[in-house]
Amino acid sequence: MVITFRNIEEAIMPHLTHPGQNLVHILFNLTPFNVCGPKLSSSTQKYHVKENGVVPSVYAHTYEMVLAGIKVLSLFLEDGKPCSKNDARILSIVFHDAWKYGPRGTYPHTLRNHEKQMADIFEGHKSIIRPYFETEEDYETFIVMIRYHSGRWSSDIPKHTKLTFDWNNWPSDILFIHMLDMLSTRDCFSFLNL
Numbered sequence: 315m316v317i318t319f320r321n322i323e324e325a326i327m328p329h330l331t332h333p334g335q336n337l338v339h340i341l342f343n344l345t346p347f348n349v350c351g352p353k354l355s356s357s358t359q360k361y362h363v364k365e366n367g368v369v370p371s372v373y374a375h376t377y378e379m380v381l382a383g384i385k386v387l388s389l390f391l392e393d394g395k396p397c398s399k400n401d402a403r404i405l406s407i408v409f410h411d412a413w414k415y416g417p418r419g420t421y422p423h424t425l426r427n428h429e430k431q432m433a434d435i436f437e438g439h440k441s442i443i444r445p446y447f448e449t450e451e452d453y454e455t456f457i458v459m460i461r462y463h464s465g466r467w468s469s470d471i472p473k474h475t476k477l478t479f480d481w482n483n484w485p486s487d488i489l490f491i492h493m494l495d496m497l498s499t500r501d502c503f504s505f506l507n508l
């Protein structure tokens with residue numbers, strides 16, 4: 315099954331608030347996701363290798379994380395209704411790797427600090443993005459989940475020394491996206507049969 319952004323959209327829309335649904339296309343247009351999404355999630359094919367030897371595309375990797383992430387979030391939603399905080403979580407999963415092949419999505423290899431660059435771009439457009447979240451904290455959640463989704467390998471850590479990445483003090487939202495990312499690279503979502 316070839317995964318496209320359409321699959322990701324169909325999976326997330328029922329779980330987003332109305333502002334969150336409107337934000338999806340604004341974010342998409344700020345990224346080169348349409349170019350990098352069909353590319354391999356590991357340019358060297360050393361990582362993200364599935365049991366069947368296939369390396370999924372960035373879209374397929376993202377789709378796996380979205381499906382698994384939404385399932386986990388639904389366990390913790392108090393009333394089962396979409397909320398701004400979960401918009402932040404879901405949309406950070408969707409766009410965490412959208413800058414993986416650089417600003418036009420055309421670099422031959424994946425960009426080491428893609429998570430910092432993606433977060434910086436979205437922060438640079440705060441005046442557009444922020445109104446779609448209910449609170450400043452929700453907007454910040456969206457940004458930091460992207461910025462630190464690589465956990466202790468995140469390229470922006472030295473400048474933000476408050477986050478010392480030992481298991482006990484990781485902010486839960488960052489731990490959440492990082493774990494989904496790692497589980498996807500270790501072929502833990504093969505039951506999804508993509």
Ligand SMILES: [Fe+2]
Nearest residue numbers: 375410411495
């Ligand atoms: Fe990822």
